Amino acid sequence: MKHLIFFVFTLILLSACSNDSAKTDQTATDTAITAPVAETKADNSKNALDWAGVYKGTVPCADCEGIETTITIANDSSYVLSLNYLGKKEAAPIEKKGTFSWNAAGNTITLNGITDGANQYLVGENRLIQLDLNGERISGDLAKKYELSKQ
Template identity: 30%
Template structure:
């Protein structure tokens, strides 16, 4: 069934290309040009501007907060230190690499587990913790998810 549908799709595409009066190579070139324009539309993030140490206290469900220190480096590496306030053995550290997604979202990858954490660059002085799509928190607590650059 799938082979039949695939053959029909190929046949329809071939007929469409033949009926337009344009050569297939010209159509492919036009599509390539379009995709190049689309891929360059997303502005890139200047890591030299973003690099630095960011600090703040993030909300937590089981303690008063998580004191967080995030250091971003120009070589796309990071260090993350977190202290869970009023919790015994509540210290966590991680380091690894980060990727820039959609121009402003940083995906921190924890090498030991493959776990991802996401921060969005608000401006040159702050980042905010987001979900995997870069959506910022919307509640009254949203400002509590912001880490400020240490000068």
């Protein structure tokens, strides 16, 4: 009789352990299926670079010695643009403020509110590259002169 009781007790114990293991396996499977998949985004200028700061440079000018350009961009998507036309005594420095937006690729900013000149910049490592009025990189001998360096 003792052997029979021991045998039944062992079967109950084994069956209880077996069910817990099955429940644990099923719970792990359910969690893996229903857990949200982390969204992976490729690195771009917006999310991978320390882009906020002050950028300066002198870009070419058709009727002056150059345009001394300073752009301050901030983490809150605001900007301050200062333009000083060199060699033009009658031209007062210009300052514009506003917000900027990123393109879908996260590599170019557009200075909102500027319609009478360059307002798009490719954001690189410690530099802004002024784009032409169509949003394309400027090429040719003067291309390097359209880069603003982070201060």
